[in-house]
Amino acid sequence: MDIEQFRKAGYQAIDRICDYYYSLQNRPVVPQVEPGYLRKHITATSLPEEGEDFQIIADDYQKFILPGLTHWQHPSFFAYFPTACTFEGMLGDLYASSATNPGFNWLASPACTELETIVIDWAADLLGLASEFKNDSGIGGGVFQTTASDSVLVVVAAARSLYLSRHPQAKIEELVIYTTTQTHSVGAKAGIVYGIKVRAIPVNMEDGLALRASALRKAIEEDEAAGLRPFILIASVGTTSSGAIDCIPEIREVVKDHPDLWVHIDAAWAGVALACPETRETMFLDDINAFANSFCTNFHKCYVVFQWGLVNFDCSALWVRNRRHLTDALDITPAYLRTKHGDEGKVIDYRNWHLGLGRRFRSLKVWFVLRSYGAEGFRKYIRECITHNNTFASLIRASNRLQLVTEPSFALTVFRLVPPSRSVPAVSPADSGVDLSAISSSGITSEYDLEALNDLNKDYMSRLAARSDIMLTQTTLNGIYCIRFAVGAARTKDEHVRRAWEVVEEEAEKALEAWNA
Numbered sequence: 001m002d003i004e005q006f007r008k009a010g011y012q013a014i015d016r017i018c019d020y021y022y023s024l025q026n027r028p029v030v031p032q033v034e035p036g037y038l039r040k041h042i043t044a045t046s047l048p049e050e051g052e053d054f055q056i057i058a059d060d061y062q063k064f065i066l067p068g069l070t071h072w073q074h075p076s077f078f079a080y081f082p083t084a085c086t087f088e089g090m091l092g093d094l095y096a097s098s099a100t101n102p103g104f105n106w107l108a109s110p111a112c113t114e115l116e117t118i119v120i121d122w123a124a125d126l127l128g129l130a131s132e133f134k135n136d137s138g139i140g141g142g143v144f145q146t147t148a149s150d151s152v153l154v155v156v157a158a159a160r161s162l163y164l165s166r167h168p169q170a171k172i173e174e175l176v177i178y179t180t181t182q183t184h185s186v187g188a189k190a191g192i193v194y195g196i197k198v199r200a201i202p203v204n205m206e207d208g209l210a211l212r213a214s215a216l217r218k219a220i221e222e223d224e225a226a227g228l229r230p231f232i233l234i235a236s237v238g239t240t241s242s243g244a245i246d247c248i249p250e251i252r253e254v255v256k257d258h259p260d261l262w263v264h265i266d267a268a269w270a271g272v273a274l275a276c277p278e279t280r281e282t283m284f285l286d287d288i289n290a291f292a293n294s295f296c297t298n299f300h301k302c303y304v305v306f307q308w309g310l311v312n313f314d315c316s317a318l319w320v321r322n323r324r325h326l327t328d329a330l331d332i333t334p335a336y337l338r339t340k341h342g343d344e345g346k347v348i349d350y351r352n353w354h355l356g357l358g359r360r361f362r363s364l365k366v367w368f369v370l371r372s373y374g375a376e377g378f379r380k381y382i383r384e385c386i387t388h389n390n391t392f393a394s395l396i397r398a399s400n401r402l403q404l405v406t407e408p409s410f411a412l413t414v415f416r417l418v419p420p421s422r423s424v425p426a427v428s429p430a431d432s433g434v435d436l437s438a439i440s441s442s443g444i445t446s447e448y449d450l451e452a453l454n455d456l457n458k459d460y461m462s463r464l465a466a467r468s469d470i471m472l473t474q475t476t477l478n479g480i481y482c483i484r485f486a487v488g489a490a491r492t493k494d495e496h497v498r499r500a501w502e503v504v505e506e507e508a509e510k511a512l513e514a515w516n517a
């Protein structure tokens with residue numbers, strides 16, 4: 001393809017993308033295809049020898065690929081954590097790939113490094129992070145990673161290296177990564193990657209599935225008595241299943257007695273809500289600012305969550321209180337990567353702040369999105385998502401057969417179906433007076449067997465999953481099978497939430513009919 005052919009194909013691509021967005025609302029959210037559908041259309045068993053006309057390839061995208069896409073940008077997508085996507089972000093990606101510029105060193109592309117240091121400092125201010133986390137502190141700093149999982153891999157490497165520098169006699173097999181039973185699988189995956197033990201500390205429904213000091217202290221005491229060395233805790237501010245927030249002030253107290261424990265805050269999903277000052281107390285921002293070693297949130301999300309931050313996948317922001325801990329762990333500088341400015345320590349070489357060498361120019365799309373929305377526009381979008389979720393949660397609260405399993409968290413509601421005649425109020429200490437200590441062991445109500453209720457809800461979920469006009473996903477919370485409703489698609493409006501409610505009600509009716517039959 002030459003430049004003029006690109007111009008033509010590019011205009012056509014933009015036209016088709018605009019048409020796609022105009023038609024999005026009328027498409028099914030979930031594709032109507034069966035496994036193996038694409039093989040029937042792409043019949044060539046190997047790469048053709050002769051190159052093809054690009055128009056044919058572009059048309060095949062429309063004909064064969066689009067019908068097999070799940071439309072995450074559909075306003076009725078309430079599954080996982082939606083990944084919001086904006087036109088500004090798309091254009092940022094387009095410009096970035098036009099320059100295709102793996103800015104691993106400052107010299108590899110000064111603009112890539114410098115824009116990243118500026119934009120991620122803006123983002124730190126937007127979220128209210130302490131100045132110590134900013135690049136302009138000269139000590140801490142921020143870096144865009146691919147995903148929150150990569151951020152965890154980076155901080156585990158840094159924490160391990162810091163711990164071993166303080167305790168050179170420690171053996172790798174003695175090290176332990178702490179998570180909770182609600183932590184995203186990123187913790188377990190880090191254990192696999194580094195060959196390090198992982199301990200998932202149990203959390204209770206009565207504590208809102210949050211990690212408390214007593215459980216953390218107990219785990220540390222037991223492990224230390226067994227000759228093990230907990231060196232990092234991945235604490236969650238907004239878990240994937242229910243949006244639970246670990247009790248950060250209590251963790252802060254525990255860490256005073258165990259200063260070797262690196263605390264990483266995984267706020268992959270909920271962290272961007274810190275842009276709205278009214279969320280900061282709930283998310284324990286003051287404590288995070290006072291002691292956490294690292295903090296991560298996704299500006300894309302996955303969003304299951306949302307990548308709630310309006311930036312197209314991928315874009316995970318990681319901040320550390322001390323950048324030296326990253327570079328001490330990850331800096332390898334062979335001769336071919338040395339530069340004058342790097343040797344003089346005058347510039348950031350981001351290759352030493354992440355796992356790979358080359359890196360995408362992610363800050364460009366963040367810059368486009370943040371400037372175009374402005375801080376106030378960004379907050380408005382987050383608040384709208386929370387409002388939509390509150391609307392949905394209040395409909396659940398008012399229902400005599402649908403029940404909140406945990407309190408709604410920002411843009412996430414977790415609920416389940418309970419037969420009405422014997423249903424109990426929502427599981428909220430404030431609202432229901434239900435004895436929460438009974439929940440984790442025996443289910444929400446003693447009137448129904450937990451297993452029977454779980455079966456009912458699995459049937460209910462399979463009915464919801466069979467719909468193509470809406471998408472929700474399921475989880476289990478301490479043995480309770482539940483359904484998650486997550487808001488975050490940029491085009492979701494009140495009417496979509498209310499339509500989702502109608503669908504949820506309609507399928508509840510059918511599931512109960514089958515249960516009673």
Ligand code: PLP
Nearest residue numbers: 147148149184240268269302304
């Ligand atoms: N942490 C939490 C709390 C999440 O919800 C998710 C994804 O939904 C992740 C981590 C992993 O995110 P990523 O896909 O960016 O690795």
